[in-house]
Amino acid sequence: xxxxxxxxxxxxxxxxxxxxxxxxxxxxxxxxxxxxxxxxxxxxxxxxxxxxxxxxxxxxxxxxxxxxxxxxxxxxxxxxxxxxxxxxxxxxxxxxxxxxxxxxxxxxxxxxxxxxxxxxxxxxxxxxxxxxxxxxxxxxxxxxxxxxxxxxxxxxxxxxxxxxxxxxxxxxxxxxxxxxxxxxxxxxxxxxxxxxxxxxxxxxxxxxxxxxxxxxxxxxxxxxxxxxxxxxxxxxxxxxxxxxxxxxxxxxxxxxxxxxxxxxxxxxxxxxxxxxxxxxxxxxxxxxxxxxxxxxxxxx
Ligand SMILES: *Cc1c(COP(=O)(O)O)cnc(C)c1O
Numbered sequence: 554x555x556x557x558x559x560x561x562x563x564x565x566x567x568x569x570x571x572x573x574x575x576x577x578x579x580x581x582x583x584x585x586x587x588x589x590x591x592x593x594x595x596x597x598x599x600x601x602x603x604x605x606x607x608x609x610x611x612x613x614x615x616x617x618x619x620x621x622x623x624x625x626x627x628x629x630x631x632x633x634x635x636x637x638x639x640x641x642x643x644x645x646x647x648x649x650x651x652x653x654x655x656x657x658x659x660x661x662x663x664x665x666x667x668x669x670x671x672x673x674x675x676x677x678x679x680x681x682x683x684x685x686x687x688x689x690x691x692x693x694x695x696x697x698x699x700x701x702x703x704x705x706x707x708x709x710x711x712x713x714x715x716x717x718x719x720x721x722x723x724x725x726x727x728x729x730x731x732x733x734x735x736x737x738x739x740x741x742x743x744x745x746x747x748x749x750x751x752x753x754x755x756x757x758x759x760x761x762x763x764x765x766x767x768x769x770x771x772x773x774x775x776x777x778x779x780x781x782x783x784x785x786x787x788x789x790x791x792x793x794x795x796x797x798x799x800x801x802x803x804x805x806x807x808x809x810x811x812x813x814x815x816x817x818x819x820x821x822x823x824x825x826x827x828x829x830x831x832x833x834x835x836x837x838x839x840x841x842x843x844x845x846x847x848x849x850x851x852x853x
Contacts, residue, residue: 555594559584562710562829565797565810569817574824577813578713579799580705583806583834586628588655591834592718592725593625595701596693603697604635609687611636615674618643619780619804621835622692623661624652631659638662638686642671651840694722699761702728705831706736713740715822718831719809720744720770721779723757725833730762740829744770745809748779774812780804782844786811787851790839802838803848809833 561584565577582591589597604612612635616623623639630637639656645665649657657663666677678688689695702725716733720726726744733740742765744754751772758768776783782803789811793799801807813830822828838844 555586555589557582557585557594557704557708560705560708565799565830567793567796567814569814573817573820573822575817575822576825576827577817577830578827579810579830579832580709581832582705583800583832583836585834588628588837589625590621590836591832592702593622593693593834595705595728596622596698596724597625597629597689598701598704599697600689600693600695600701601629601633604687604689607687610685611638611687612689613638613640613678613681613684613686614689614693615640615671615677615691616642618646618650619652619838619841620692621652621805621837623656624837625693626689627656627659627661630661636662636686638664638681640664640666640671640674640677640681642666643668650842652837692722692724694724694757698724699728699731703732703735705729706732706738709829711827712738713829714826715743715828716740716831717743717745717809717813717828718833719805720746720751720754721748721805723754725831726754726768727758727761729831730758730765730768733767734762734765739767741767741769743812744768745774745812746770746772747775747805747808749775749777751775771812771816774808774815776808782847784851787848789814790848791852799832800836800839801832802835803844804838805835806832 560582570577585594639661730742754770
């Protein structure tokens with residue numbers, strides 16, 4: 554596997570943090586790999602071990618047409634000469650987007666299924682299992698995925714009062730909470746669900762760490778729902794990029810950074826507290842036609 558040495562912790566110097574006397578850092582998991590980035594790398598680590606033990610002939614997995622997970626699996630499998638299948642939600646588009654073109658370049662077999670058929674993922678999984686493939690669930694969300702994410706906590710160079718990350722399935726924050734509990738740290742864990750009705754994230758974390766008390770799920774920063782944006786969020790992407798050099802994507806990471814900025818302005822943190830944001834990667838989310846055009850408009 555690759556090394557996570559490159560995932561450094563660095564200070565995020567924004568005026569709102571300085572004004573409130575809080576110290577915000579980012580863990581640059583986005584630097585782990587350009588395409589197997591952030592939490593997708595961590596989720597893959599132990600799934601890869603399970604795959605090797607399974608004796609299966611390849612890996613099959615699930616995702617939407619813009620999925621960072623699909624991209625990560627395609628890239629990883631090409632680097633490791635593993636046959637792979639991406640079961641993609643929705644009919645095959647006439648022109649493939651950047652994620653699917655890259656996946657194809659890396660030799661992933663794309664299998665498009667209707668949204669209706671996609672709801673029966675278990676049946677599809679059984680089918681591909683029958684063909685000798687090891688199944689990794691959508692987003693890499695399983696126990697092995699959470700275990701990989703929990704290792705992020707072992708790498709931390711200092712202690713933090715708060716740890717934040719963006720959540721889709723909640724696997725990453727569940728792993729982090731597990732790592733925090735395992736190491737008996739005092740850090741409070743915060744999830745920023747990027748979709749509406751993110752309350753379910755709490756259940757996902759509870760499955761990993763029963764009776765957890767140091768968890769807050771902030772359900773009001775989804776910006777309208779999954780892959781939806783607001784003018785404030787788009788402006789924030791620009792602000793963060795020009796003030797710090799850190800690029801974020803509008804689907805996931807920008808929502809986490811924006812939440813921390815807003816919470817700081819609202820006086821949510823105590824003076825002197827230390828806060829860590831996990832940059833979970835996924836920059837290709839910024840590079841779709843739709844998002845580039847939205848961001849561009851917000852800058853003008
Ligand atoms: C997939 C993804 C997430 C969501 O992680 P979960 O473990 O599903 O909560 C967050 N950030 C980025 C950049 C992602 O690609």
